[in-house]
Amino acid sequence: MKDNPLLQPFNEAPFEQIKTDHFKPAIEQAIKAAKAEIETITSSTEATTFQNVIEALEFSGEQLDRITSIFFNLNSAETNEDIQRIAQEVSPWLTDFKNDLLLNETLFKKVDAVFQQQKELDLTSEQQMLLDKKYKAFVRNGANLSHEDKDALREIDKQLSKLSLTFGEHVLAETNRYELHITDEAKLSGLPEGTKEAAAQLAKSKDKEGWIFTLDYPSYVPFMKYADNRELRKELSIAFGAKGFHGDELDNQEIVLEITSLRHQRANLLGFDTHADFVLAERMAKSPQGVQNFLLDLLQKAKPAAIREFNELTDFAKELDQLPFLEKWDGAYYAEKLKKKRFNLDDEALKPYFRLENVINGVFTVAQKLFGLTFKQVDNIEVYHKEVKTYHVLDAEGEFVSLFYADFHPRPGKRGGAWMTSYKPQSIRDGNNDRPHVSIVCNFTKPTASKPSLLTFNEVTTLFHEFGHALHGMLANTTYPSLSGTSVYWDFVELPSQMLENWCYEPEALALFATHYETGEVIPTEYVEKIKASCNFHEGMQTLRQLSFGMLDMAWHGEDPGEVTNVKEHENSAFEQTKLYPDVNENCMSTSFAHIFQGGYSAGYYSYKWAEVLDADAFAYFQEEGIFNTEVSRKFKDFVLSQGGTVDPMELYVRFRGRKPDPNALLKRAGLLPG
Incomplete structure (x- = not known):
C-alpha cells in the first residue's frame, strides 16, 4: 500500500504517479477506512449532538470521495478497457457501501434523534439545511423500509450501477468503431478546407488514404452542415442516430428497459408512484405534473413558430434543389444555407475570430471583469493527458481561489459532449477554507497542420456554458462539501452555465477576445450585429427539439414502464407532439441518451x-444595469455562485434579483413573444 499514490496524502490528484492497478486496492482500502469512521459515530456512547453525528458524517469518507472522483472522471475523459473493467467491479462495492451507510439502523437512529431535537439546537441556516439533507437522504433511500424491502433496494441499486456503466461503454464503443472513409475528393464538395484537412489528418494517423469522418461532434457537425x-449525409446521420440500436453486443434497448423498470420498482419501494415523483420531490418543479405543465406551456407557445420555420425551410430546399420534403439529414445543411442567405452570415467566416486560446482568454477576462478573478497557467500540476491545461485561479487580492483543469479535444478514450466536474469540493473545517479543484472537459475542433483550433460559434457558447458551471464550483464558499458549489437542485444548476452564454452575444464582450488568428483584427461590427440578429434563428425549432428530449425523459420516468416492450415505439409516442421530420426507422435516441441513462438527468432533462x-x-x-456592472455581478456572486445548496434556490434567486423570475423573459428573448 505504501507505493500506492492514491493512499498517500495528496492535495492535487497525483495523475502521473497513478497506475491503473492502483485503483482497486485504493478503493477497497478507502471503503474500509470510511466504514471505520462510520463505526466511530455509531459506537459512540456520548450524548448525540449535531457535531458528533451530522458533522462527523458529513466529513467522513473524504479519502474515498477523492479517489473515486479521480477514477470515475478518468472513466469519462481518458478511459480504456482496463478502467472500464475495474469500474464494473468496483461499482457494486460502492453501491453496497452507500446502502450499508443509508440503511444502517443505528446510524439512522442517531440522525433521527438530532432531527427530532432540532428546535432546541440553535443551528445556523446552513447547519439546518445540512441536517434536513442528511435526514432526507436516509428516508429517501430506504431507512424506514422493512428488512426484506431493504434487501430488495440493495439489489436494485447494485444492478442500476452496473447497467448505467454498461450503457455508457456501449455508446462510447459505438462512437469509436464507426468511420466514414472517403477516397474520392469529389464527394467532399461543400466542406470547408479546415474540415477536410482535419479528416485527412485523421486518415493519415490511421495509415489510410483520403479522408475519415467520425461521430465525434467536431467531425460530425460540419459534415452535416456543409x-x-x-x-453521405444520410449515411452519417443514420450512424449517429443508431448508436446502441443495432441488435448486437452493443445494443442498449434491453438496458433501457431494465434501467427504467428498476428505477420504477425502486420508487415504488420508497412510496412514490414513479421515478419522476421520487426525483422531483427534491427539485424546484416539485412534481411530474409541474414539469408536464411547464413543458406543455412552452410547447403551446413555441410550436406555431417551429411549424412556420420548418415550412419555410422546406420551401427553401424545394426552391434551391427541388427537394420534395426534408429528412433529418437535410435540416442542418439547408438551415445553414438559409441562415447565410438571410443574415449573410456563415459560421465558417466566423471561425478565424474564435481561436481556442483567444476564447479561453476571453472567458477568463469576462470572469475577471465580473468577479475579479485572474487565471495563471501553471505547468507543475500533474495531468491525466498531455492536452490538459492547468491554472491557478486568484481573487482580486491575489488569494488562491481554485485549481482549474481544462481538457478541450476529442480522443478515443473520451466520451462525447462537454461537462464540468470536480476533483475536490470546497469546504471550511477548523477555520481552514479548503479551496476546490474543478475541471471542464469538451470535444472541440482540433488544430491541424496548418491551422490552430478554430471554434464554431456553437463551440464558443459551449465553452462559456461549461465555464459557468466551473465558476459555480470555483467561487463556492460554504462550510460543508455536500452543500458546496454545484451541489444544488438539478433544475437550478444550469442557471450559472446558461447565464454565462449570454456574454457571447454582446459586442462589449466579443471585443475582448474575438480577434482574427492571423491578422489580429477585432471581429467586425457587422459580424457582431449578424451574430446578434441571428441568435433567434430557428428558435421555435430549437425549443421544440429541447422539449422533445424533456418529454422523452418524462415518458420513461413519469409513468409505469412495465407495459413498454418496444423502445422505439415508446419513443415515437413521446415525440408525437414535437415531431417535424419524418421518422428514421434505423434510429433511436433513447439507446444513446446518456444524459438520462448514464448521467444524472433522469426525470431532470427539463432542467435546461x-x-x-x-x-x-x-x-x-445585467442588460438593464450594464453587462459588466459590478453591483449586479457582486449580487450574482454572493447570492447565487458562492452559496451552493445552503439556501432554497428560489430564495437565492429572489435575493439576487429582488423578485421572482418573470416566466415570459425566455419567450421574449427567444422572439416567441413580443416585447
Whole structure:
C-alpha cells in the first residue's frame, strides 16, 4: 500500500504517479477506512449532538470521495478497457457501501434523534439545511423500509450501477468503431478546407488514404452542415442516430428497459408512484405534473413558430434543389444555407475570430471583469493527458481561489459532449477554507497542420456554458462539501452555465477576445450585429427539439414502464407532439441518451429549459444595469455562485434579483413573444 499514490496524502490528484492497478486496492482500502469512521459515530456512547453525528458524517469518507472522483472522471475523459473493467467491479462495492451507510439502523437512529431535537439546537441556516439533507437522504433511500424491502433496494441499486456503466461503454464503443472513409475528393464538395484537412489528418494517423469522418461532434457537425453529398449525409446521420440500436453486443434497448423498470420498482419501494415523483420531490418543479405543465406551456407557445420555420425551410430546399420534403439529414445543411442567405452570415467566416486560446482568454477576462478573478497557467500540476491545461485561479487580492483543469479535444478514450466536474469540493473545517479543484472537459475542433483550433460559434457558447458551471464550483464558499458549489437542485444548476452564454452575444464582450488568428483584427461590427440578429434563428425549432428530449425523459420516468416492450415505439409516442421530420426507422435516441441513462438527468432533462427562464430573467437585469456592472455581478456572486445548496434556490434567486423570475423573459428573448 505504501507505493500506492492514491493512499498517500495528496492535495492535487497525483495523475502521473497513478497506475491503473492502483485503483482497486485504493478503493477497497478507502471503503474500509470510511466504514471505520462510520463505526466511530455509531459506537459512540456520548450524548448525540449535531457535531458528533451530522458533522462527523458529513466529513467522513473524504479519502474515498477523492479517489473515486479521480477514477470515475478518468472513466469519462481518458478511459480504456482496463478502467472500464475495474469500474464494473468496483461499482457494486460502492453501491453496497452507500446502502450499508443509508440503511444502517443505528446510524439512522442517531440522525433521527438530532432531527427530532432540532428546535432546541440553535443551528445556523446552513447547519439546518445540512441536517434536513442528511435526514432526507436516509428516508429517501430506504431507512424506514422493512428488512426484506431493504434487501430488495440493495439489489436494485447494485444492478442500476452496473447497467448505467454498461450503457455508457456501449455508446462510447459505438462512437469509436464507426468511420466514414472517403477516397474520392469529389464527394467532399461543400466542406470547408479546415474540415477536410482535419479528416485527412485523421486518415493519415490511421495509415489510410483520403479522408475519415467520425461521430465525434467536431467531425460530425460540419459534415452535416456543409456536405453537398446527400447520400453521405444520410449515411452519417443514420450512424449517429443508431448508436446502441443495432441488435448486437452493443445494443442498449434491453438496458433501457431494465434501467427504467428498476428505477420504477425502486420508487415504488420508497412510496412514490414513479421515478419522476421520487426525483422531483427534491427539485424546484416539485412534481411530474409541474414539469408536464411547464413543458406543455412552452410547447403551446413555441410550436406555431417551429411549424412556420420548418415550412419555410422546406420551401427553401424545394426552391434551391427541388427537394420534395426534408429528412433529418437535410435540416442542418439547408438551415445553414438559409441562415447565410438571410443574415449573410456563415459560421465558417466566423471561425478565424474564435481561436481556442483567444476564447479561453476571453472567458477568463469576462470572469475577471465580473468577479475579479485572474487565471495563471501553471505547468507543475500533474495531468491525466498531455492536452490538459492547468491554472491557478486568484481573487482580486491575489488569494488562491481554485485549481482549474481544462481538457478541450476529442480522443478515443473520451466520451462525447462537454461537462464540468470536480476533483475536490470546497469546504471550511477548523477555520481552514479548503479551496476546490474543478475541471471542464469538451470535444472541440482540433488544430491541424496548418491551422490552430478554430471554434464554431456553437463551440464558443459551449465553452462559456461549461465555464459557468466551473465558476459555480470555483467561487463556492460554504462550510460543508455536500452543500458546496454545484451541489444544488438539478433544475437550478444550469442557471450559472446558461447565464454565462449570454456574454457571447454582446459586442462589449466579443471585443475582448474575438480577434482574427492571423491578422489580429477585432471581429467586425457587422459580424457582431449578424451574430446578434441571428441568435433567434430557428428558435421555435430549437425549443421544440429541447422539449422533445424533456418529454422523452418524462415518458420513461413519469409513468409505469412495465407495459413498454418496444423502445422505439415508446419513443415515437413521446415525440408525437414535437415531431417535424419524418421518422428514421434505423434510429433511436433513447439507446444513446446518456444524459438520462448514464448521467444524472433522469426525470431532470427539463432542467435546461427551466433554467433558461431563470437565466433570461437574470441576464435582463445585467442588460438593464450594464453587462459588466459590478453591483449586479457582486449580487450574482454572493447570492447565487458562492452559496451552493445552503439556501432554497428560489430564495437565492429572489435575493439576487429582488423578485421572482418573470416566466415570459425566455419567450421574449427567444422572439416567441413580443416585447
